[in-house]
Amino acid sequence: MIVRVDLMISLDGFATTTDITPEKPFGDDWGRLTASYVATRTFRERVFHDNSGAGTTGLDDAYALAYFENTGAEIMGAGKFGLHNYPDDPDWKGWWGDEPPFHCPVFVLTHNPRPTFKLSDTTFHFIDANIEDAMAQATAAAGGKDVRIGGGPTTVRAFLEADLVDHLHVAIAPIVLGSGVRLWDNQRGLETRLPTVKSEVAESGTIHLTFAR
Amino acid sequence: MIVRVDLMISLDGFATTTDITPEKPFGDDWGRLTASYVATRTFRERVFHDNSGAGTTGLDDAYALAYFENTGAEIMGAGKFGLHNYPDDPDWKGWWGDEPPFHCPVFVLTHNPRPTFKLSDTTFHFIDANIEDAMAQATAAAGGKDVRIGGGPTTVRAFLEADLVDHLHVAIAPIVLGSGVRLWDNQRGLETRLPTVKSEVAESGTIHLTFAR
Numbered sequence: 001m002i003v004r005v006d007l008m009i010s011l012d013g014f015a016t017t018t019d020i021t022p023e024k025p026f027g028d029d030w031g032r033l034t035a036s037y038v039a040t041r042t043f044r045e046r047v048f049h050d051n052s053g054a055g056t057t058g059l060d061d062a063y064a065l066a067y068f069e070n071t072g073a074e075i076m077g078a079g080k081f082g083l084h085n086y087p088d089d090p091d092w093k094g095w096w097g098d099e100p101p102f103h104c105p106v107f108v109l110t111h112n113p114r115p116t117f118k119l120s121d122t123t124f125h126f127i128d129a130n131i132e133d134a135m136a137q138a139t140a141a142a143g144g145k146d147v148r149i150g151g152g153p154t155t156v157r158a159f160l161e162a163d164l165v166d167h168l169h170v171a172i173a174p175i176v177l178g179s180g181v182r183l184w185d186n187q188r189g190l191e192t193r194l195p196t197v198k199s200e201v202a203e204s205g206t207i208h209l210t211f212a213r
Numbered sequence: 214m215i216v217r218v219d220l221m222i223s224l225d226g227f228a229t230t231t232d233i234t235p236e237k238p239f240g241d242d243w244g245r246l247t248a249s250y251v252a253t254r255t256f257r258e259r260v261f262h263d264n265s266g267a268g269t270t271g272l273d274d275a276y277a278l279a280y281f282e283n284t285g286a287e288i289m290g291a292g293k294f295g296l297h298n299y300p301d302d303p304d305w306k307g308w309w310g311d312e313p314p315f316h317c318p319v320f321v322l323t324h325n326p327r328p329t330f331k332l333s334d335t336t337f338h339f340i341d342a343n344i345e346d347a348m349a350q351a352t353a354a355a356g357g358k359d360v361r362i363g364g365g366p367t368t369v370r371a372f373l374e375a376d377l378v379d380h381l382h383v384a385i386a387p388i389v390l391g392s393g394v395r396l397w398d399n400q401r402g403l404e405t406r407l408p409t410v411k412s413e414v415a416e417s418g419t420i421h422l423t424f425a426r
């Protein structure tokens with residue numbers, strides 16, 4: 001069992017985007033940041049439930065496939081689940097529809113917990129816990145499989161700073177966003193804690209960078 | 214004639230380092246940031262005057278070689294020349310010894326100009342000019358060859374923001390420094406002004422990223 005992170009960032013290190021308007025709740029930048037991942041056959045199958053075989057099958061897809069392998073539980077921040085966008089909607093069930101792509105217990109970190117619920121084979125738990133306690137709960141729920149820290153960047157940084165992450169995969173899109181939340185803040189020396197570094201460039205131009213123990 | 218930039222940065226985008234002590238005026242980080250470049254055969258020949266044939270000959274060396282090709286003039290900030298480190302030494306002649314690796318006119322941007330001097334075939338001019346005037350002087354001196362913006366990051370950013378750069382090569386070392394001066398600040402949309410993007414990974418793990426018109 002290891003603890004894994006996969007995150008997409010811009011060249012300037014931003015894992016969130018800021019060009020959000022009422023008409024475009026995700027903005028245009030989010031689409032640009034995630035375009036090479038969304039284009040993969042794996043993403044289309046697992047998230048869009050498109051089994052036509054469409055989508056890219058190169059290096060981006062290999063990383064997309066690895067993302068879904070052997071995950072036993074996921075921990076995510078309240079922002080990723082959408083609690084910051086829909087704080088007053090008790091019926092908000094996340095962005096992922098009736099068949100979320102997690103297929104495992106998901107632990108959402110929040111100071112305002114709400115009842116556990118299940119959608120298909122994904123169970124969402126809402127816990128007001130520090131990261132060590134969250135990790136203990138997720139590890140127990142994962143049944144020997146890997147625990148994924150799903151994001152966003154503030155949540156990922158907290159687990160990196162506590163040296164709780166064993167495998168960090170970052171997909172860097174060759175675009176400059178200029179603002180957002182940075183992944184690398186306060187991460188000096190990351191390469192000494194996770195010294196096995198691998199870099200590859202996909203056909204899309206996306207740079208895949210992996211840090212591991 | 215085009216305007217070129219080559220710069221080494223960390224994963225978190227820093228092109229300067231901050232771990233400087235009286236005993237180590239460059240610190241340890243500068244060596245880590247530039248290690249793959251300093252290791253090339255080209256750097257050893259051109260900067261260390263080591264003609265033994267030692268040094269790496271892979272992708273890092275190909276970029277190092279391109280760095281020295283067809284440059285007719287260089288513009289650099291006062292900090293790169295060393296005026297911030299030795300402001301009170303009128304005899305300071307730069308870090309590069311009696312045979313600087315430029316072999317062309319160099320224009321140092323400073324609010325405190327000093328007399329022009331020549332070392333081997335490099336002439337250093339000190340000019341109190343805005344970037345457009347500096348570019349005009351360097352272009353005239355380059356005699357049809359390329360103009361290089363040598364750094365540091367603050368100087369490079371100013372020329373990028375004025376859309377005066379035609380070709381930007383960034384070598385990203387897979388290390389996280391945590392502090393310094395960032396290259397990417399205020400560069401949103403760079404990829405639309407320089408849309409020809411190429412990424413390659415060298416044997417050293419260094420990611421070579423090129424933006425061109």
